[in-house]
Amino acid sequence: MAKKIIKNSFEANLSRLEEISALLESNNLKLEDAISLFEEGIALSRICVNTLKDAELKVTELKKKLEDISLPDDEESED
Amino acid sequence: MFTMQEILTVSELTSQIKFVLEEGFSAVIVEGEISNFKAHVSGHWYFNLKDANAVISCTMWKGLNNYVFFTPQDGMKVHASGRITVYPPRGNYQLDVRSLKPAGIGDLQAAFEKLKQKLAAEGLFDIEHKRTIPEFPKKIGIITAIDGAALKDMISVAKRRFPLIELIIIPTKVQGSGAAEDIVDSIRTLNRHPELDFIILGRGGGSIEDLWAFNEEIVARAIYNSKYPIITGIGHEIDFTIADFVADLRAPTPSAAMEIATPDKDEYFAFINDFIYNSYQDIMNLIGNFQNRIYKSIDSYGFKIPIDLIRRNAQSLDNQIYRLTQNMDKIILRNNNRLTLISNKIEAHDINKPLKKGFVLVKQNSNYVQRVENFNLDKAAQLTFFDGAIEVEVKN
Numbered sequence: 147m148a149k150k151i152i153k154n155s156f157e158a159n160l161s162r163l164e165e166i167s168a169l170l171e172s173n174n175l176k177l178e179d180a181i182s183l184f185e186e187g188i189a190l191s192r193i194c195v196n197t198l199k200d201a202e203l204k205v206t207e208l209k210k211k212l213e214d215i216s217l218p219d220d221e222e223s224e225d
Numbered sequence: 226m227f228t229m230q231e232i233l234t235v236s237e238l239t240s241q242i243k244f245v246l247e248e249g250f251s252a253v254i255v256e257g258e259i260s261n262f263k264a265h266v267s268g269h270w271y272f273n274l275k276d277a278n279a280v281i282s283c284t285m286w287k288g289l290n291n292y293v294f295f296t297p298q299d300g301m302k303v304h305a306s307g308r309i310t311v312y313p314p315r316g317n318y319q320l321d322v323r324s325l326k327p328a329g330i331g332d333l334q335a336a337f338e339k340l341k342q343k344l345a346a347e348g349l350f351d352i353e354h355k356r357t358i359p360e361f362p363k364k365i366g367i368i369t370a371i372d373g374a375a376l377k378d379m380i381s382v383a384k385r386r387f388p389l390i391e392l393i394i395i396p397t398k399v400q401g402s403g404a405a406e407d408i409v410d411s412i413r414t415l416n417r418h419p420e421l422d423f424i425i426l427g428r429g430g431g432s433i434e435d436l437w438a439f440n441e442e443i444v445a446r447a448i449y450n451s452k453y454p455i456i457t458g459i460g461h462e463i464d465f466t467i468a469d470f471v472a473d474l475r476a477p478t479p480s481a482a483m484e485i486a487t488p489d490k491d492e493y494f495a496f497i498n499d500f501i502y503n504s505y506q507d508i509m510n511l512i513g514n515f516q517n518r519i520y521k522s523i524d525s526y527g528f529k530i531p532i533d534l535i536r537r538n539a540q541s542l543d544n545q546i547y548r549l550t551q552n553m554d555k556i557i558l559r560n561n562n563r564l565t566l567i568s569n570k571i572e573a574h575d576i577n578k579p580l581k582k583g584f585v586l587v588k589q590n591s592n593y594v595q596r597v598e599n600f601n602l603d604k605a606a607q608l609t610f611f612d613g614a615i616e617v618e619v620k621n
Contacts, residue, residue, distance in 0.1 A: 156389055157361040160493065167500050170507040177515055184508050191497045198490045203384045204391035207371070210414055 156197050163190045236313065243311035246318055250309035255281070255320060256328050257305065259297045272297065274305055274320065283307075285322040292405070292443055293325045302328040326437070333433055337440055340467055344442070349449045350470045356454040358474055360488060362422035364391045366415040366453065368408060371396035375429040375458070375479035382483035387490055393418065399428040404438035409447040416452045423454040425486060426468060427479030430461040439466035448472055458482025580611035 166187040170180060233241070257274030264270050268287030273280050283305060285293070297303065307322040327333045344350060365383075369376050376394065383392060395415055398407040408426070415424050426448070428436065438444060439459050448455050448471040457472040458479040469475040476482035522528060580586070586609040587594045594600050605618045 155361075160496075163497070163500055167504060170504045175511065177511060180508055180511050184504055187500060187504050191501055194493065195497055197389065198493060201388040201490075203380065203388040205380060206391060206393045208366075208393055208395040208414065208418075210395065210410065 156194060159190050159194050159197075163187060163194065166190070239311065239313045239316060243313065246309045246311050252306070252308060253320075254304050254306040256302065257281070259301050259303060260299050262297050262299050270297070270322075274303070281320050282317070283320040283322050285325065289323050290325070292441065297325065301332060303332070304328050330433060333437070333440075337467070340440065340442055340445075341470065344445055344467065344471065349445060354449070355473045358454055358456065358486060359422050362387075362390055362486060364393055364418075364421050365486060366418060366421045366424040367392055367394045367427065368397045368399075368411045368415065368424060369394070369427040369479065370399050373399070373429055375427045378429075378478075378480040379425065379427060379458075379483040382480045383487055386484065387487040390487065393421065399438060400431065400435050401438075405441035405444050408438055409443050412444075412447040412451050412455070421453045423456060423473070423486065424451065425456045425458060425479070425482045426472070427458040427482055428460065429479060430464070436460050436464060436466055439468035441467070444468050445471045456482045456486055577611060580609070583611075585610055 166183050169175065169183055170187070175183070255274055257276055260273045260275055260280075262270070262272040268290070270283075270285040270290050272283050272285075274283055275281075285307075304326045305320060305322045306324045307320050309318055310321045311318045327336050348354070367376070367379060369379070371394065380392065383390060393415070395411045397411040398404045412424065412426075415421060426439075428439070436459060439457070445467045448457075448468055454473040455471075456474045456476055457466070457469045458476040458481055459466050459468060460478070462477040465475075474485060476485050576586070587600070588607040588609065589599075589601055589604055594606070600606070602619050605616055608615050608617055
């Protein structure tokens with residue numbers, strides 16, 4: 147199970163982590179399952195932390211098409 | 226310029242006046258008091274603007290007066306912007322009004338209240354219409370001035386809190402004439418974007434006039450009709466605009482809007498740290514529990530049963546061995562008795578008894594001689610008595 151971590155979204159990884167956390171807390175797991183969940187959780191943690199650390203804000207400027215600007219009044223653009 | 230010598234027809238003159246006036250006053254803003262206001266059934270408005278010494282007639286066409294959110298009343302002081310047009314058949318000029326705003330703050334407040342009540346009555350502020358803002362945005366549309374401090378603030382908040390997102394900025398006029406129209410246009414443009422999570426409509430602080438675009442009815446309706454939820458962050462904490470009331474979520478400032486819109490990455494770091502610590506504890510507890518169970522099992526009654534079994538069997542083994550040896554003794558005893566019996570019998574046949582009576586055993590060449598015919602007269606013989614043996618030679 148722990149090997150199945152693909153490039154999920156941050157959101158998906160985080161909610162899986164929350165799920166694992168709840169499962170581990172429930173304390174009625176088989177030991178092998180608990181350990182494989184723990185391993186998966188640690189791997190997911192690493193992915194989440196790296197995703198956030200490496201993230202760089204993307205800023206895109208959207209240009210309006212000229213014909214989109216409906217009203218003139220451009221003579222008053224002193225502000 | 227015109228010379229006295231030139232003779233013009235009325236039409237030529239009027240046409241030149243028209244050219245001069247319409248060229249020279251193609252864009253003016255006039256402050257005046259409204260009088261003789263008439264809203265024609267066609268939808269056009271006709272009124273005069275006047276002050277103490279002059280009056281000018283005005284028209285405002287249907288398509289344009291849609292954008293005026295208040296109903297003008299006689300006596301209201303307004304700013305009318307538009308251009309001068311000349312109507313040659315009547316030889317008069319008028320102000321073709323393109324936008325109309327109350328002149329004073331009192332008028333603005335009145336207009337604001339009026340529009341607020343109107344839109345509230347229409348249900349534009351209803352809570353049921355307000356949509357939730359997704360917790361994990363990926364793309365946020367931003368409507369603001371490209372060179373404003375508001376944009377810089379929003380970008381730095383987004384960088385600090387949750388840099389996983391993309392901000393799609395649409396440079397927009399957020400102040401002055403045409404701002405409302407530009408905001409509406411930006412909302413519509415962003416609504417055509419395929420995958421936004423929501424839109425932030427932001428503008429830094431300013432006077433009530435500076436923020437006026439956000440009190441325009443067209444902006445309110447565009448926000449209401451937006452396919453994507455809209456968060457407003459306009460002016461300062463104390464500023465409330467019509468846009469704020471219609472918006473799905475209102476933040477006091479542009480940077481506060483970005484704060485509300487984005488999750489905080491530090492919270493996730495904390496969550497992940499907690500997860501690692503807690504899940505390690507959980508695992509150790511689990512292992513501890515299993516250990517306890519093992520120890521308990523070893524100590525349990527169940528585990529003692531085999532030992533008892535062994536002991537019980539050992540005991541019965543001992544019993545068996547005891548009984549076996551008992552039997553053996555009996556057998557031995559019985560056989561001993563038989564042996565005695567037999568040995569008595571054998572004793573009865575003892576050779577010494579006849580010897581005691583006087584019989585003698587004769588041996589020649591180490592064989593007993595039992596018949597006369599077997600006796601060799603030429604050889605020596607041994608005679609065995611009860612009390613000893615002698616060697617004899619036969620003398621013939």
